[in-house]
Amino acid sequence: xxxxxxxxxRVLEPAGVLPQQAWRLDADPTPRADEVVLDVRRxxxxxxxxxxxxxxxxxxxxxxxxxxxxxxxKMQNPVTGSGGMLLGTVRAVGPDSPLxxxxxxxVASLVSLTLTPLRITDxxxxxxxxxxxxxxxxxxxxxxxxxxxxLPDDLPEELALSVLDVCGAPALTDRVVRGxxxxxxxxxxxxxxKSGSLSLAAARRAGARRLVALVPTDDxxxxxxxxxxxxxxxxxxxxxxxxxARAVGERVEVTVVCVDxxxxxxxxxxxxxxxxxxxxxxMATSFSAxxxxxxxxxxxxxxxxxxGYVPGHARFALDLLRAEPAxxxxxxxxxxxxx
Amino acid sequence: xxxxxxxxxRVLEPAGVLPQQAWRLDADPTPRADEVVLDVRRxxxxxxxxxxxxxxxxxxxxxxxxxxxxxxxKMQNPVTGSGGMLLGTVRAVGPDSPLxxxxxxxVASLVSLTLTPLRITDxxxxxxxxxxxxxxxxxxxxxxxxxxxxLPDDLPEELALSVLDVCGAPALTDRVVRGxxxxxxxxxxxxxxKSGSLSLAAARRAGARRLVALVPTDDxxxxxxxxxxxxxxxxxxxxxxxxxARAVGERVEVTVVCVDxxxxxxxxxxxxxxxxxxxxxxMATSFSAxxxxxxxxxxxxxxxxxxGYVPGHARFALDLLRAEPAxxxxxxxxxxxxx
Numbered sequence: 125x126x127x128x129x130x131x132x133x134r135v136l137e138p139a140g141v142l143p144q145q146a147w148r149l150d151a152d153p154t155p156r157a158d159e160v161v162l163d164v165r166r167x168x169x170x171x172x173x174x175x176x177x178x179x180x181x182x183x184x185x186x187x188x189x190x191x192x193x194x195x196x197x198k199m200q201n202p203v204t205g206s207g208g209m210l211l212g213t214v215r216a217v218g219p220d221s222p223l224x225x226x227x228x229x230x231v232a233s234l235v236s237l238t239l240t241p242l243r244i245t246d247x248x249x250x251x252x253x254x255x256x257x258x259x260x261x262x263x264x265x266x267x268x269x270x271x272x273x274x275l276p277d278d279l280p281e282e283l284a285l286s287v288l289d290v291c292g293a294p295a296l297t298d299r300v301v302r303g304x305x306x307x308x309x310x311x312x313x314x315x316x317x318k319s320g321s322l323s324l325a326a327a328r329r330a331g332a333r334r335l336v337a338l339v340p341t342d343d344x345x346x347x348x349x350x351x352x353x354x355x356x357x358x359x360x361x362x363x364x365x366x367x368x369a370r371a372v373g374e375r376v377e378v379t380v381v382c383v384d385x386x387x388x389x390x391x392x393x394x395x396x397x398x399x400x401x402x403x404x405x406x407m408a409t410s411f412s413a414x415x416x417x418x419x420x421x422x423x424x425x426x427x428x429x430x431x432g433y434v435p436g437h438a439r440f441a442l443d444l445l446r447a448e449p450a451x452x453x454x455x456x457x458x459x460x461x462x463x
Numbered sequence: 464x465x466x467x468x469x470x471x472x473r474v475l476e477p478a479g480v481l482p483q484q485a486w487r488l489d490a491d492p493t494p495r496a497d498e499v500v501l502d503v504r505r506x507x508x509x510x511x512x513x514x515x516x517x518x519x520x521x522x523x524x525x526x527x528x529x530x531x532x533x534x535x536x537k538m539q540n541p542v543t544g545s546g547g548m549l550l551g552t553v554r555a556v557g558p559d560s561p562l563x564x565x566x567x568x569x570v571a572s573l574v575s576l577t578l579t580p581l582r583i584t585d586x587x588x589x590x591x592x593x594x595x596x597x598x599x600x601x602x603x604x605x606x607x608x609x610x611x612x613x614l615p616d617d618l619p620e621e622l623a624l625s626v627l628d629v630c631g632a633p634a635l636t637d638r639v640v641r642g643x644x645x646x647x648x649x650x651x652x653x654x655x656x657k658s659g660s661l662s663l664a665a666a667r668r669a670g671a672r673r674l675v676a677l678v679p680t681d682d683x684x685x686x687x688x689x690x691x692x693x694x695x696x697x698x699x700x701x702x703x704x705x706x707x708a709r710a711v712g713e714r715v716e717v718t719v720v721c722v723d724x725x726x727x728x729x730x731x732x733x734x735x736x737x738x739x740x741x742x743x744x745x746m747a748t749s750f751s752a753x754x755x756x757x758x759x760x761x762x763x764x765x766x767x768x769x770x771g772y773v774p775g776h777a778r779f780a781l782d783l784l785r786a787e788p789a790x791x792x793x794x795x796x797x798x799x800x801x802x
Contacts, residue, residue, distance in 0.1 A: 142704050142756070144752070144759050239755070365480070366471065404750070409750045410544065411749065412545050412746050415770060417483055418768075418770040419575055420574045421469060421608065421772075422772050427767060429754050431757040431764065432758030433760075434763060
């Protein structure tokens with residue numbers, strides 16, 4: 125089979141689908157002409173995936189991840205459909221690779237684990253199963269049209285990985301806020317989390333008129349208030365539409381959903397004014413709940429599926445972190461107090 | 464409990480959620496102050512829901528629908544999460560109803576069955592279980608913020624219902640095409656179906672530069688060609704991204720997904736140029752497949768969740784049908800040759 129920039133040649137079954145749709149990939153660590161092979165050092169599981177695995181398997185979560193990767197040749201949670209991303213060092217570069225990487229570069233893969241051929245060789249012996257950041261030895265493959273960011277020298281690598289994992293959110297938030305005819309009021313559901321805090325910072329810089337962060341607990345509210353990331357910080361359960369609407373008060377023009385639990389669609393819609401936009405970044409979003417919810421509420425809102433790729437997203441997110449000590453502090457706090 | 468325009472007072476379990484999220488609604492046909500009660504005459508099941516029920520239950524599909532409605536007080540398929548809509552006659556109007564309906568009006572409910580309190584009283588005796596249009600006697604409830612269209616006198620009611628069921632698609636397609644900076648090339652996946660043919664007609668009137676219909680079979684291609692709804696009609700399996708991209712050729716600026724089967728996300732993304740827009744109307748769309756697919760393909764496309772509500776959508780769709788005999792012919796053909 126000819127080599128495909130989308131990795132079609134790595135698909136073992138079913139034949140002819142793209143790698144993300146495939147049940148099983150060929151994870152052989154020999155680079156084809158336009159591929160790059162990495163020595164993996166760390167996986168960062170998607171938050172929704174990690175939560176599901178942890179709840180389903182408890183302390184057996186390590187074996188559950190090993191089983192998935194052994195069976196599928198990639199880390200794609202069969203229940204949530206989501207993956208995460210990884211960090212590694214370039215081990216080999218095919219002669220036709222367009223990614224501009226060199227052997228020895230420390231990189232983060234910015235395409236999902238759901239389509240990345242992956243082999244684990246250390247049994248995840250160094251992972252305690254309690255955080256979504258997974259120390260890991262093994263190999264991974266990047267395709268011609270993959271995206272990888274060389275890790276910055278000025279930031280700890282765990283911190284950089286953690287930022288890059290959600291770098292699509294602030295970039296798209298920036299684009300949506302700047303695209304509004306007038307400076308909008310912006311609500312971020314889950315404003316204390318990784319994508320949430322970066323989205324708040326991005327919305328502020330893009331000129332949001334009023335910035336509301338909604339968080340689940342008083343502790344998180346205190347942290348976001350102390351960081352000064354929002355004009356208003358409100359506490360409510362994002363899954364409770366009535367509570368969300370009451371907490372937010374006057375409806376906003378842009379709502380950004382960064383809460384990694386199911387059931388946040390209706391609250392986001394209720395909190396958004398007619399003519400406004402909801403951006404769903406959470407992988408726990410239900411398409412039908414959003415579509416039918418807006419219809420059922422007679423809500424004329426534009427609803428965007430949060431695309432993890434926006435050109436320049438990696439640099440944008442890292443620059444935000446560098447420029448906003450409060451965001452960096454929240455990230456570092458999360459790393460040391462991981463839920 | 465006070466009466467809520469969103470129907471919160473009709474939710475039996477779990478308490479405090481919106482009707483669409485509820486497991487069970489109170490379907491008592493006594494109108495509260497701002498409600499309208501209908502005598503139901505026909506249900507139109509969502510295509511994805513009907514397909515799933517038919518495949519899972521075969522000829523037992525009638526009992527399956529009865530069981531769902533008896534258990535839940537609404538017709539919401541527990542697997543697909545989707546419902547459909549209904550047609551009926553106004554039986555009673557609460558004194559505070561804002562909908563402007565009168566007893567005896569023939570109406571279609573434009574909010575989903577997933578949030579509409581419903582009671583079936585005839586055991587669906589007149590339904591043969593072979594089409595998604597279900598003759599039905601019973602009662603349904605509309606809330607203060609529901610949407611209902613009075614049926615036009617100049618169109619057969621089955622035809623009108625069939626159009627109203629998908630009227631969000633042409634209205635949003637119109638808005639997206641008109642919102643493009645330059646007249647766009649537009650691709651409609653499933654261009655021979657109900658929402659697809661209306662979306663083609665809407666895109667044409669909104670000024671599409673090039674109009675491509677993708678359909679699954681040569682027969683359907685012949686029908687769409689004969690109708691003159693598109694500049695190009697191509698045959699491919701919408702679930703096969705590689706085949707879709709090859710069939711469409713030069714990538715388009717706007718792709719509208721109207722295929723009611725899972726797995727069409729990646730083909731839609733691959734066929735859309737960077738900077739373009741994909742509108743997902745199919746209830747079979749997977750949020751994570753779309754989000755991760757775009758990321759994995761490094762595709763800078765805007766992805767919209769097809770909102771079933773756009774102001775004026777009912778009149779817009781009915782006017783399209785009246786103005787486009789070819790669309791009407793496709794609808795009537797579908798009714799007599801229902802898959």
